[in-house]
Amino acid sequence: MKFSNRYSQLDNAFYQRVTPARVSRPKLLLWNQDLADQLLLTEDFCRDRALLAQYFSGNRIPDGAEPIALAYAGHQFGNFNPQLGDGRAHLLGEILSNSGQRYDIQLKGSGQTRFSRQGDGKCAIGPAVREYIMSEAMYALGVPSSRCLAVTATGDLVYRETAKPGAVVTRVAASHIRVGTFEYFAARGDLDSLKTLTGFAINRHFPEIGLNPELTPSQKVLKFLNAVIDKQLTLIVNWLRVGFIHGVMNTDNTAISGETIDFGPCAMMGIYHPGTVFSAIDTRGRYAFGNQSAIGQWNMARLAEALLPLIDEVPEKAVALAEPLIRQYGRDFELAYQLMLANKLGMASLPEQADEPAGSLATNLLALMQEQELDYTQTFARLTLSLENPQEAEKLSQELSPWYDKWRALLADEGIEAETAKSLMAQNNPRVIPRNHHVEAILAEYEQSGDSREIEDFLKVVRSPYRLLPQTPKFQDLPADGDRHYRTFCGT
Numbered sequence: 001m002k003f004s005n006r007y008s009q010l011d012n013a014f015y016q017r018v019t020p021a022r023v024s025r026p027k028l029l030l031w032n033q034d035l036a037d038q039l040l041l042t043e044d045f046c047r048d049r050a051l052l053a054q055y056f057s058g059n060r061i062p063d064g065a066e067p068i069a070l071a072y073a074g075h076q077f078g079n080f081n082p083q084l085g086d087g088r089a090h091l092l093g094e095i096l097s098n099s100g101q102r103y104d105i106q107l108k109g110s111g112q113t114r115f116s117r118q119g120d121g122k123c124a125i126g127p128a129v130r131e132y133i134m135s136e137a138m139y140a141l142g143v144p145s146s147r148c149l150a151v152t153a154t155g156d157l158v159y160r161e162t163a164k165p166g167a168v169v170t171r172v173a174a175s176h177i178r179v180g181t182f183e184y185f186a187a188r189g190d191l192d193s194l195k196t197l198t199g200f201a202i203n204r205h206f207p208e209i210g211l212n213p214e215l216t217p218s219q220k221v222l223k224f225l226n227a228v229i230d231k232q233l234t235l236i237v238n239w240l241r242v243g244f245i246h247g248v249m250n251t252d253n254t255a256i257s258g259e260t261i262d263f264g265p266c267a268m269m270g271i272y273h274p275g276t277v278f279s280a281i282d283t284r285g286r287y288a289f290g291n292q293s294a295i296g297q298w299n300m301a302r303l304a305e306a307l308l309p310l311i312d313e314v315p316e317k318a319v320a321l322a323e324p325l326i327r328q329y330g331r332d333f334e335l336a337y338q339l340m341l342a343n344k345l346g347m348a349s350l351p352e353q354a355d356e357p358a359g360s361l362a363t364n365l366l367a368l369m370q371e372q373e374l375d376y377t378q379t380f381a382r383l384t385l386s387l388e389n390p391q392e393a394e395k396l397s398q399e400l401s402p403w404y405d406k407w408r409a410l411l412a413d414e415g416i417e418a419e420t421a422k423s424l425m426a427q428n429n430p431r432v433i434p435r436n437h438h439v440e441a442i443l444a445e446y447e448q449s450g451d452s453r454e455i456e457d458f459l460k461v462v463r464s465p466y467r468l469l470p471q472t473p474k475f476q477d478l479p480a481d482g483d484r485h486y487r488t489f490c491g492t
């Protein structure tokens, strides 16, 4: 591995230098060769699984790696915690991919750090495998996401409600800078570090802003904020497109890069309902499916607040400059959301309909799905199929009457060929998602035996979510209880 580390060259206000804990019997459970290729890891490096297990359990530090635990703060369920940080993760360093992009390689579940508070620094095998499966599925669905290079069993037990086998997951992300990283320095009034961090983040994620000689430092910060907002709303629109519920959208889990990170209590929505919540600790539904956009905006407001001192010395002036960007989120989100729904219905935009509010073609369908308790993924997949299959069209025409015929008529009115609509829909409507019950069955197998009979088929299927593979039908079903009893836990 060829490291080229930048974050560890910042001063030590940003992190703690700390080596991962030793584990007893490291064993490589999952290895992502496709990602290893993108990261230009050599064949030689990838060949020796025992050595890979040493590296990705944290037992052996690869040459050039400089393990650090990052400092950050965060708003958790709306409450500010000034001192979080990587309590169970070690950033090994950064490497350049085949496209010249810089990626962080981080171990998670790799032992205690200065930021562990009451935690043991560890991760159980279930959450580690969940992170691998879900991030891989999201990536294949076309949703910006961190990914996993490996899951390594440690051979040690982790104590949760019961003793569970432990594992370390190796995460690859465009960076691990979070909204909470900015809040950490802002809350301390450490403006020098805040400035350094902002410069670093601009340089890493939006170099064109940093290099623009026409912008003042304050304008650069505003452009940066705007760019992060844009990425965040694009991310959340994509979550809504595929039915993803993050579950713990705290500001410490909101990456500046606009990637999905932290798959702790995440889940997929089956039956459409904007109030869907699976996380056991989210008792008030703060992070419900349909709340995710509003929470994204709230999180961006926290980022804006942290950046205020860099926007203008006079707080009122800074607020006057930042506030319009936060307000604009609402309008931009709505446009992007409407466009996404239009695409899911085979259109470039939602048509205006006489006597109907804007976007009603989509909202009426969603209301129908909610009322009839229809599966979100299956319904859109069936609509897609119906454009080439008259029997399916006939069935849907009855089940979704009169909405279905109206939609078909609108497609015709707009002059959109069935073939064109179908191809757009096929790119936006997955045929399969990582259903909660299938994911759980695999995690249970890993917990019991350290392996799974289904994992290879499952990964193959979720890595091709827009295509029907011979194995796909095995994993398309909603469980008999429609996921009504499903609960997720943070797994810490």
Ligand SMILES: Nc1ncnc2c1ncn2[C@@H]1O[C@H](COP(=O)(O)OP(=O)(O)OP(=O)(O)O)[C@@H](O)[C@H]1O
Pocket: 084, 085, 086, 087, 088, 089, 108, 115, 116, 117, 118, 119, 120, 121, 122, 123, 248, 252, 253, 261, 262, 263, 264, 490, 492
């Ligand atoms: N077992 C643990 N030991 C020590 N610290 C922990 C443990 N579990 C979580 N934490 C810390 O608690 C905070 C919130 O945890 P959260 O579940 O959001 O993050 P995470 O899943 O550990 O990590 P990430 O956000 O990097 O994916 C973080 O600071 C995290 O490091």
Ligand SMILES: [Mg+2]
Pocket: 252, 253, 262
């Ligand atoms: Mg987290």
